[in-house]
Amino acid sequence: MPKTLEIRKLHVEIEGREIIKGVDLTVSTGEIHAIMGPNGSGKSTLSYSILGHPDYAVTQGEVLFDGENVLDMKPDERAAKGLFLAFQYPVEVPGVTLASFLRTAVNSIRKKQARWGGQPLKEISAIEFYKRLEEKMNLLQMDPSFAQRYLNEGFSGGEKKRAEILQMAMLSPSIAILDETDSGLDIDALRIVSDGVNALYGPDVGLLVITHYQRILRYVQPQFVHVLVDGRIALSGGPELAEQLEEHGYDWVKDQLGESAVTRQNG
Amino acid sequence: MANALNFNRRESYLEKYGFHDKNSYVYRTEKGVSSRIVEEISGLKGEPEWMRNFRLRSYGIFEKKSMPGWGADLSGLRFDDLYYYVKPSDKKGRNWDEVPEKVKLTFERLGIPEAERKYLAGVEAQYDSESVYSSLKGIWEKLGVIFCSTDEALKKYPDIVRQYFGTVIPPGDNKFAALNSAVWSGGSFIYVPAGVKVEIPLQAYFRINAESAGQFERTLIIAEPGSFVHYVEGCTAPVYSTNSLHSAVVEIVVKEGARVRYTSIQNWSDNVYNLVTKRAFAYKDATMEWLDGNLGSKVTMKYPSIYLMEKGARGEVLSIAYAGNGQHQDAGGKAVHIAPYTSSRIVSKSISKGTGRSSYRGLVHVRKGAHHVKSKVRCDALLLDDRARSDTYPVMEINEDEVDIGHEATVSKVGDEQLFYLTSRGLTEEEATAVIVSGFIEPIVKQLPMEYAIELNRLIELEMEGSVG
Numbered sequence: 001m002p003k004t005l006e007i008r009k010l011h012v013e014i015e016g017r018e019i020i021k022g023v024d025l026t027v028s029t030g031e032i033h034a035i036m037g038p039n040g041s042g043k044s045t046l047s048y049s050i051l052g053h054p055d056y057a058v059t060q061g062e063v064l065f066d067g068e069n070v071l072d073m074k075p076d077e078r079a080a081k082g083l084f085l086a087f088q089y090p091v092e093v094p095g096v097t098l099a100s101f102l103r104t105a106v107n108s109i110r111k112k113q114a115r116w117g118g119q120p121l122k123e124i125s126a127i128e129f130y131k132r133l134e135e136k137m138n139l140l141q142m143d144p145s146f147a148q149r150y151l152n153e154g155f156s157g158g159e160k161k162r163a164e165i166l167q168m169a170m171l172s173p174s175i176a177i178l179d180e181t182d183s184g185l186d187i188d189a190l191r192i193v194s195d196g197v198n199a200l201y202g203p204d205v206g207l208l209v210i211t212h213y214q215r216i217l218r219y220v221q222p223q224f225v226h227v228l229v230d231g232r233i234a235l236s237g238g239p240e241l242a243e244q245l246e247e248h249g250y251d252w253v254k255d256q257l258g259e260s261a262v263t264r265q266n267g
Numbered sequence: 268m269a270n271a272l273n274f275n276r277r278e279s280y281l282e283k284y285g286f287h288d289k290n291s292y293v294y295r296t297e298k299g300v301s302s303r304i305v306e307e308i309s310g311l312k313g314e315p316e317w318m319r320n321f322r323l324r325s326y327g328i329f330e331k332k333s334m335p336g337w338g339a340d341l342s343g344l345r346f347d348d349l350y351y352y353v354k355p356s357d358k359k360g361r362n363w364d365e366v367p368e369k370v371k372l373t374f375e376r377l378g379i380p381e382a383e384r385k386y387l388a389g390v391e392a393q394y395d396s397e398s399v400y401s402s403l404k405g406i407w408e409k410l411g412v413i414f415c416s417t418d419e420a421l422k423k424y425p426d427i428v429r430q431y432f433g434t435v436i437p438p439g440d441n442k443f444a445a446l447n448s449a450v451w452s453g454g455s456f457i458y459v460p461a462g463v464k465v466e467i468p469l470q471a472y473f474r475i476n477a478e479s480a481g482q483f484e485r486t487l488i489i490a491e492p493g494s495f496v497h498y499v500e501g502c503t504a505p506v507y508s509t510n511s512l513h514s515a516v517v518e519i520v521v522k523e524g525a526r527v528r529y530t531s532i533q534n535w536s537d538n539v540y541n542l543v544t545k546r547a548f549a550y551k552d553a554t555m556e557w558l559d560g561n562l563g564s565k566v567t568m569k570y571p572s573i574y575l576m577e578k579g580a581r582g583e584v585l586s587i588a589y590a591g592n593g594q595h596q597d598a599g600g601k602a603v604h605i606a607p608y609t610s611s612r613i614v615s616k617s618i619s620k621g622t623g624r625s626s627y628r629g630l631v632h633v634r635k636g637a638h639h640v641k642s643k644v645r646c647d648a649l650l651l652d653d654r655a656r657s658d659t660y661p662v663m664e665i666n667e668d669e670v671d672i673g674h675e676a677t678v679s680k681v682g683d684e685q686l687f688y689l690t691s692r693g694l695t696e697e698e699a700t701a702v703i704v705s706g707f708i709e710p711i712v713k714q715l716p717m718e719y720a721i722e723l724n725r726l727i728e729l730e731m732e733g734s735v736g
Contacts, residue, residue: 048687051687051691052691053687054683054687055683074690074695074696075687075690075691076690076691076692076693076694076695076696076698076699078691079690079691079692079693080693084691085691087688090688091682091684091685091688093685093688093689093702093703093706094706094707094709095705095706095707095708095709095710096702096703096705096706096709101689101692101702104694104698104702105689105692105693105694106693108693108694108695108698109693112693150706150709151706167692171692171693
């Protein structure tokens with residue numbers, strides 16, 4: 001049974017300023033959606049508010065995941081329900097190893113899920129955990145020693161992005177939002193990260209790829225592309241839309257907007 | 268929401284855990300301290316004349332000395348209202364059934380072995396570790412290592428004790444050193460012969476009895492040239508004490524080429540004033556390392572210090588302090604460079620929460636003539652919420668030009684961005700804060716023996732629980 005993330009008429013403010021001005025979007029597991037947009041269009045605001053960043057206030061609208069209203073839930077609860085955000089700028093947490101943090105996260109999610117399901121908690125054993133970690137690190141071509149480094153501390157841009165995808169691999173979300181995962185990556189890193197993302201994608205996983213450039217979409221190929229301009233989805237279409245944007249730029253979209261509010265582009 | 272460790276902090280420990288029967292199974296001197304009581308203590312212990320005189324002289328100094336004009340607020344201390352000597356009995360103090368559920372739960376969560384729980388809860392006067400202890404005893408004896416209580420050492424090895432007792436910390440050092448010198452009881456005595464390296468850390472646990480976990484412990488450690496020993500004192504499990512003043516003195520002599528590491532973690536109940544004087548003399552090419560963890564007590568004033576006496580001497584103080592509601596941890600370290608070509612390092616990590624106050628107070632002193640001294644001080648403070656407070660009082664007295672002295676201080680709050688990042692991965696806000704805190708103290712914790720590191724982290728996690736919002 002596919003699960004859906006339904007964003008309905010969403011309005012989001014930060015410090016009294018409205019950034020998202022009415023967004024409707026539905027992402028199902030098994031689908032790959034891309035959100036493209038110029039700087040300042042509200043891409044990160046959208047992803048932060050879906051996961052529940054305290055600075056962002058939802059003033060109108062709903063976000064339903066698998067039929068439940070997630071806006072009532074704390075970020076950790078949303079994660080336990082199956083939502084994940086790969087950050088554009090992952091923050092450093094000194095003194096905490098990637099491995100120990102991940103193990104805590106896995107168990108924390110299991111704890112919540114057990115409670116909701118009325119089941120006894122089964123924490124992941126060390127052996128099971130490290131076996132899985134090794135498997136996923138191999139997939140992402142990460143050196144095993146990486147797991148013992150302090151979370152994001154001193155990581156290069158590429159290492160941070162790969163670590164985000166590693167975390168996604170370990171937490172097995174149903175819907176993952178990738179916030180400008182391609183920024184700061186060179187061709188090889190981009191390919192490795194994309195391969196990792198593709199390996200995680202499947203009928204039970206939906207992806208929302210947020211990006212400024214078309215590059216990553218050559219590797220992680222969306223079925224649906226949406227263009228976010230000034231806090232609204234101005235245009236939606238198929239993968240060709242991404243190519244058109246590449247060719248004509250975002251100004252072209254703004255010109256299109258002049259003709260009609262939202263258009264579905266064909267061919 | 269109940270906090271496992273804060274469960275009874277508002278209740279008077281004396282009421283709940285006071286003596287059941289004043290007369291039958293515990294002996295103690297009457298309230299207050301006087302030269303008569305000091306004599307009584309010495310008499311009860313059957314001490315030699317010189318120690319009795321030392322105590323009496325110290326008492327005289329105590330009476331005359333004034334309270335420190337700095338540091339934490341000690342106005343709550345009532346010297347007349349305390350018992351200065353309690354002789355433990357072999358009989359039980361209280362029933363296991365009477366121990367609150369939450370206390371038992373804490374032991375459970377910290378993974379404290381069964382046998383230790385009863386001791387820590389005051390149910391047993393002795394920690395029964397005979398089997399473990401006796402086999403280790405055999406090893407030490409073969410090496411010529413002496414590890415016993417200071418009382419015992421005074422009886423069995425009076426000459427060594429007399430040679431060093433009071434030489435590192437004379438009674439006149441400060442009011443509380445004077446008090447300890449007058450009424451001391453218990454504590455550890457360690458003597459390591461030249462060239463002997465004791466591989467397994469010596470722990471106070473092994474020869475524990477109620478007296479040694481007492482108020483006025485006096486510890487003396489002597490490391491002969493080329494030797495090594497690691498002593499671990501205290502424990503992370505909360506220790507419930509009816510005695511509200513703990514004033515210990517620790518003297519350490521590290522001779523040429525020797526190395527001593529002293530690890531101490533205290534988690535006294537929140538009625539305790541924990542005022543400790545700890546000092547080591549490090550001689551030529553010797554190394555002294557203090558690892559200090561302060562979690563409990565109402566007030567702690569403790570500044571492990573090292574006097575770098577001869578060329579090549581090295582000293583290190585690594586200190587962690589956690590101050591929750593109503594607590595004041597005034598901690599830090601002192602490095603006194605007497606000789607040239609000596610080095611020191613002080614690292615302090617303090618955490619404050621709620622009305623808790625965690626301060627770094629430190630001294631780096633370089634005497635004239637002590638050139639080519641290298642000293643680094645690093646104090647980091649982490650504030651867990653808006654009310655928390657942290658202060659730094661670093662003092663540098665540098666009387667030489669050719670020295671390399673550095674001081675770095677940082678203050679940080681638990682960042683919203685860090686919290687969001689961690690919670691978005693499924694950690695509750697409490698868990699996320701605990702992770703951030705454990706990362707903050709990690710550079711020091713990784714120096715602790717593993718069981719302590721694990722216990723310390725778990726303990727801090729418990730402190731975090733139910734404490735957000």
